[in-house]
Amino acid sequence: MALFDLVYLPYAWTVATAFLALLGWTLRSRLSQPKLPYPPGPPARSMISGNLADLPAKYAWHTYIEWGKKYGDIIHYRTFNKHTIVLNSYKDIVELLDKRSSIYADRPRLPMMDLMGLTDFNTGIMGYGPKWKFHRRILQQYFRADASLRYRAKQTRKVNDYLNSLLDTPDKFKHHIQTLAGAVIMTIMYDHDVAPTNDFFVDLAERHTVLLSTGIFPRSSLFQAFSILRFVPAWFPGAGFKRLCLESRKVAFDMRDIPMAAVQKQMKDGKTPDCVTANFLETCKSKEEFDAISGMASGAYGGRTMASLETFFQAITMYPEVQRRAQKEIDEVVGSKRLINYDDWSSLPYVEALLREVMRWRPVAPLSLAHSTTADDVYKGYYIPKETMILTNLWAIAHDLRRYSEPERFNPSRFIDENGRLNNDDVAYVFGFGRRICPGRHVASATIWLAMATVLQLFNIQKKKDSSGKEIEVDGGYTDAFAIEPLPFECTILPRSTESRQIISEAMAKAY
C-alpha cells in the first residue's frame, strides 16, 4: 500500500462514517415532523442539506431583513439537522429571550469554538449551566451599574492619555482608539498600564479579533454545518480554516494566562495591584474560582468594544451639523476652561443622544451572539425545537422603520423629545437580551461617552482634503464581521483652540 493511502485512510474512514451518521440523523429528523409548523422561512433546497445553499455569504443581517419582508419577523431555516430561528423584531426578542429566558440562555455548540479552546473558559461562549452561572455571578459583582462606578477614575485617566495621543498624532486616531479600549480593560482587570504603541496585550487582543472576525466568522456557517471538518488534520491540503482555529486557540490561551501570571507574580512579591483580578484572587478558594476569573478577564479584553468610537469619528466627519450642535451644548454648559468629566453627563442631553445614535446607527454586533434553546417551545403557534440556534437581528431593530424614521441617517435628535429632553429609548438592545445580556455595558458606555464628549470639546473633526483641495467624501461603509467597524476612512482632527493641550495637561495632573 502506498504511503499516501496509509496516511489518508484513517481520515477517509472518519469522514465517511461521520457523513453517514449525519445523513441518518438528518433523514430521521426530517421524517419525524412535529405536529406544529416551524416558523416560515425560505423553502429548503435540498432534503438533506436544507437551506445550506441559501445562507447569506455577506452582511447576513441585511439578507435576514429581506427574508423578513417575505416571511415575517420570525424566520426559520435548516442546515442539515440544525434549526435556526432569526428574530427581526424587538417585541419577539423580548418575549422569547427576556420573558422565557430560562430556556433561551444557552449558546450553540460551535465545533470551531471547541477547536479554538474557547468553549471551556470564555464566559460569552460557554454553554448555559452551573459554570456559566458562576462566571456571571462574579461578573455581576464587579460590573453591575453601581460597582462599575468604581472604575471611573481609571477610565478618566485612560481617556486623558488618549486625548494627549490624539493631540500629538491625530492621523493615528484609529490606533489610539484601540489602545484606549485595551488600556481601560487592562487597568480594570489587571492594573496593567498599556504602552501607547506596540503593547503586547493590545496586539494580542487585536490579533484575536482579526482571526475571529475576518478568518473564522465568514466561514463559520459552513463549518458548523459540516462539523465533521474538525477531524481533518491541520496539515491537510485545504485545511487552512483549521490552522486558523489552532492559531486562534494559542492566542486565546496567551490572553488568558499571561496577564494572569503577571498579577500573581506581583502578589507573590508582596504587592497588591489595584484590579479586579487581584481583588478576586485574594479571596479565591478553589481552582474553579481561579479558572472563572482567568476566563472572564481574558474574555473581557478580547472584544472590539471601542468600534463605536471609530463610528463616532466616521459619523461626525459625514454630519458636521451634529458636531456643531454638540459643541454648542458643551460650550454653553461646561465651557472651555476645564475638561468634561462624568459629573457633566446628565447636563449634556444632546451628547448622550449622540452616544445612543452611534450605537444605533452601527450596532457593534449586528447579530449579537447566537443563543440556543434548552427545551422545545411553542411561540405564536410555531414549533421551536430544543437546541435551535436563535439569532437576534439587532441591526433590524436599530434600522426598523416602524421605530426610527430614515434609519440610515445619522440623527441624534431622534432621541430628544419636543421639550428638549431625552426620550425613553436608551438603545439598551445593542447589548443583547435575557440572561446573556452584556455584563460590560456600563463600563463600555461610560468609556465611550467620556471619550466622545471630550473629543467634541477639544477638537474639530473635518473631511480631509485631497491635493487639489477637494474634500474627500466618507460614505459610512463598515465591515462584514460579527463585531463590525467602519471601513477605512480619512478625516482631519484639529484642536479647537491653543488651550487644548493645557486643558488636557491640567486634567492629567489632577487625575493622577
Ligand code: HEM
Ligand atoms: C460598545 C461596547 C459593547 C457592546 C456593543 C457589547 C455587546 C454585547 C452583546 C450584543 C453581547 C451578547 C449578548 C447576548 O448574548 O444577548 C455581549 C456579551 C458579552 N459582553 Fe459585551 N459589549 C460591549 C462591551 C463589553 C465590554 C467592555 C466587556 C467587558 C467588560 C464585555 C463583556 C461581555 C461578555 C463577558 C459577554 C458574554 C456574556 C454571556 O454570554 O453571558 N462587553 N456584549
